[in-house]
Amino acid sequence: MNYRIFSCLLFMPDNEIDETDCCGNGCTNCILDNDNKPKPSKLALLAGKRNVILSYTNFRLISNKTHNGDAQIRLLHFVYAATTEDEDGDDDTILDIPPGHHVMLRAQLTDHATPLLRPYSPYWTDFAGKEFKILVKLQPDGAMSGFLSALQPLQVLQFRGPIGNYVHDTSSAKxxxxxxxxxxxxxxxxxxxxxxxxxxxxxxxxxxxxxxxxxxxxxxxxxxxxxxxxxxxxxxxxxxxxxTCSSNGREHPCExxxxxxxxxxxxxxxxxxxxxxxxxxxxxxxxxxxxxxxxxxxxxxxxxxxxxxxxxxxxxxxxx
Ligand SMILES: Cc1cc2nc3c(=O)[nH]c(=O)nc-3n(C[C@H](O)[C@H](O)[C@H](O)COP(=O)(O)OP(=O)(O)OC[C@H]3O[C@@H](n4cnc5c(N)ncnc54)[C@H](O)[C@@H]3O)c2cc1C
Missing domain, CATH: 3.40.50.80 (Nucleotide-binding domain of ferredoxin-NADP reductase (FNR) module)
Structure with a gap:
């Protein structure tokens, strides 16, 4: 085994999972199932780098914008909040969230006794820049939605992942x-x-x-x-x-x-x-x-x- 890959595995952050890591939303790919839990990806191992998001990690909000002119639909852009250790030493980290996987957001809201967990699915990730973007539909009276709607650039949130098991197969045409x-x-x-x-x-x-x-x-x-x-x-x-046109559903799509x-x-x-x-x-x-x-x-x-x-x-x- 390549030494860099081996050392990466040895110093992997603690990514133990227990019952409290489940958000309780009934996700099809629950973090508690062995196949879905965050694990070092092939890409990270090949690059000989550590995936920063395997355990809860700080990400800083870059922007919180509306989409399609709808205030309830937000595009949130995050970047890894580097620690002083990262800044002093060699950068041996990347961000790998494979397509089709989601991440778990953990936030301590003032009116909640325990941290609130909610899954979100990135639509864009930058491997080397350690940035990702999510599309959020704010739910009326939703606990996390209220929190995210007021989120300002530079605020720091914790995410963990990637969670899921889909692997794209290029070996045959489908x-x-x-x-x-x-x-x-x-x-x-x-x-x-x-x-x-x-x-x-x-x-x-x-x-x-x-x-x-x-x-x-x-x-x-x-x-x-x-x-x-x-x-x-x-x-x-x-x-x-x-x-209101006269086609009345007979024409698909109408004029x-x-x-x-x-x-x-x-x-x-x-x-x-x-x-x-x-x-x-x-x-x-x-x-x-x-x-x-x-x-x-x-x-x-x-x-x-x-x-x-x-x-x-x-x-x-x-x-x-
Ligand atoms: C695997 C996975 C990935 C997800 N990815 C995304 C994502 O990328 N973007 C995103 O916006 N959401 C995503 N969700 C949903 C997200 O995790 C939260 O459920 C959502 O943001 C609402 O959380 P909340 O705390 O604001 O609302 P809650 O306090 O949990 O609920 C408030 C009210 O809204 C209703 N509600 C909650 N969620 C929905 C819904 N999806 N549709 C209709 N009514 C709902 C509840 O029934 C309740 O009445 C994902 C869910 C899963 C399981």
Missing amino acids: CIVIIAQGVAIAPTMPLVSQVLDNEDDINRIRHLICAQDLQHVYFRERLLEFAQYWNYHSCLYLTHQEC HLRKQLRYKEAAHTGRLDAKQLASQVLPQEESIIVIVAGHSSFQRHMREVAVNALNVTDDNIFLL
Whole structure:
């Protein structure tokens, strides 16, 4: 074993997990399951570096901005808060949050006896700069939401991760169907980028985005950039897109919605159902995997829809 990798393992920070590390939100990939707990990633080991986020670590807020002109939707950008030890010595750390993994935020709120834990899924990470960004939908009366809405640049929060078990396989060409609901589009963005950014990756992506209406589709500009690639295709499923036009649901999408779509954007009004899902995949497609990001009830429903529509086995369905 390479000495740097070995020394990295020896001096790994304490990342023991116990019952108090669970946020209690019923995450599909709970931190208490052995497969999901934070562990040194292959990338960190190859670089001979320590992943700073394996145990709770301080990150400083760089910015707290609204997205799509909606005050309830925030883009939060964090950077590792270097210690004096880091600044004095050689920098032997990186930040690795693999696509599809989430991190746990721990915050001590003034009116809570114990720290509050909530999971969030980064949509962007900088490995060497040790920065990451999350998209947050503030919940009315939500404990963490209230705290995050008032967060100011330079404030320091603690995060730990990466939590999850999805590993992208480049060994054979597949059709990767990625289904995202609302803000849970966030963890699907790096999944798409990792395929498109690698010229040798010949996997094909079907990105199916379920949102209330066009106003609630996040990262629309980035989706249009993805659409330049031969192996990427997306479709928006808008459940409550309102229109007073005379088409009355007979035309999908109606003329007014079509006018609001950009070049290469496809949209349907209504839910993503088995028929729609089957129509997204070519009949001759041999190898299909399905990734679902969203609320746990949405994930369970979409898993059933995928089994019926695409004839995929449970082993080929990944819930984030
Ligand atoms: C694996 C995982 C990853 C996640 N990633 C993200 C992320 O990237 N961005 C993000 O914004 N959220 C994400 N969440 C949800 C997030 O962890 C919190 O649940 C959310 O921010 C609300 O926390 P809170 O303390 O403000 O609300 P709470 O005090 O927990 O709840 C307040 C009220 O809001 C309702 N509520 C809570 N969450 C939701 C919801 N998702 N939809 C509808 N109603 C809800 C509750 O039922 C309650 O009535 C993720 C959840 C999981 C399981």
